[in-house]
Amino acid sequence: MADYDIIIIGSGPAGVSAALYSVRAGLNTLIVSAGAGALAKAEKIENFYGTGKPLTGKELHASGEKQAEDLGVRIVREQVVSVEYFGDFNVSTSSSTFTSKALILATGTSRKAPKIKGIAEFEGKGVSYCAVCDAFFYRKKPVAVIGEGEYALKEALELSHVTDNVTILTNGLDPKTDMSKFNVITDKISEICGEENVSGVSFESGDKLEVKGVFIALGVAGSTDMARKIGAVIKDGKISVNENLETSVPGLFAAGDCVGGTLQVYKAVYEGALAAKSAISFVRK
Numbered sequence: 001m002a003d004y005d006i007i008i009i010g011s012g013p014a015g016v017s018a019a020l021y022s023v024r025a026g027l028n029t030l031i032v033s034a035g036a037g038a039l040a041k042a043e044k045i046e047n048f049y050g051t052g053k054p055l056t057g058k059e060l061h062a063s064g065e066k067q068a069e070d071l072g073v074r075i076v077r078e079q080v081v082s083v084e085y086f087g088d089f090n091v092s093t094s095s096s097t098f099t100s101k102a103l104i105l106a107t108g109t110s111r112k113a114p115k116i117k118g119i120a121e122f123e124g125k126g127v128s129y130c131a132v133c134d135a136f137f138y139r140k141k142p143v144a145v146i147g148e149g150e151y152a153l154k155e156a157l158e159l160s161h162v163t164d165n166v167t168i169l170t171n172g173l174d175p176k177t178d179m180s181k182f183n184v185i186t187d188k189i190s191e192i193c194g195e196e197n198v199s200g201v202s203f204e205s206g207d208k209l210e211v212k213g214v215f216i217a218l219g220v221a222g223s224t225d226m227a228r229k230i231g232a233v234i235k236d237g238k239i240s241v242n243e244n245l246e247t248s249v250p251g252l253f254a255a256g257d258c259v260g261g262t263l264q265v266y267k268a269v270y271e272g273a274l275a276a277k278s279a280i281s282f283v284r285k
């Protein structure tokens, strides 16, 4: 029995708009959010209907969250580090797991592509974006995870089920969480090297680490990372959806910047509402 009818990841315009429709349809609705996304950077919004005066993105975000909470939406303010699909959806933060019948991804365009030499060249040949998907190929082999936060830690823990040789590479950043279970290298990376497949990582310090696999998990898990893990189709770095915002996975919907198109508040709000309507029909069936 799922905890919620609908879980929405993200509390930007798409996520909150979806939540307003879901809760007002009488569905038990949870938002899990790591804070303001693109809106955190927007100094002045003056092209969105009804705001009266220009608002900062942060003001718009706070007012959206309050509106949802006032209507009965629960908001958990934590970063999602993993999503799984077993007919119902499991959404995990570093401290809890929540389950739902339907899931709406409204995570904006948070995915960060690291600019490290060798990453593009070795994608699929030792460079991976998904430990759950690819860990199996690295049984008992040395692997590295590139990242500095909870997402990287989660990927490292996933890999530790198949190999005891996992190193986290923060690429010059300070770890943002306790990574003491793992060997951590904070040096800046100069290159991922190999012939046909990855054979190692070299650092600006001149050191080299021999690994067979490199898993990318920078910053916060992005929408495509999550969608890919549960088998949804990704096209050109965006989640593929149909006109009803349905992905290729039953019960999984996506809306807003994470599906591409015009990256504006009005479009995110519209798609959030439409994704919720589709999710509501799915749950009621």
Ligand SMILES: Cc1cc2nc3c(=O)[nH]c(=O)nc-3n(C[C@H](O)[C@H](O)[C@H](O)COP(=O)(O)OP(=O)(O)OC[C@H]3O[C@@H](n4cnc5c(N)ncnc54)[C@H](O)[C@@H]3O)c2cc1C
Residues within 6 Å of the ligand: 009, 010, 011, 012, 013, 014, 015, 032, 033, 034, 035, 036, 037, 038, 039, 041, 042, 043, 044, 045, 046, 047, 048, 057, 078, 079, 080, 081, 106, 107, 108, 109, 110, 220, 221, 222, 223, 255, 256, 257, 258, 262, 263, 264, 265, 266, 268
């Ligand atoms: C500088 C700037 C100025 C802009 N100015 C305007 C403007 O004037 N007018 C306009 O219409 N648009 C403007 N935009 C665009 C607008 O902000 C976006 O189109 C809109 O915010 C997209 O909404 P969204 O809900 O899809 O994503 P976002 O607003 O990016 O929200 C994404 C949400 O997902 C959450 N999230 C992501 N990953 C996770 C995770 N792993 N776990 C938990 N939560 C997660 C984030 O914390 C956030 O709550 C601007 C954008 C920028 C960057």
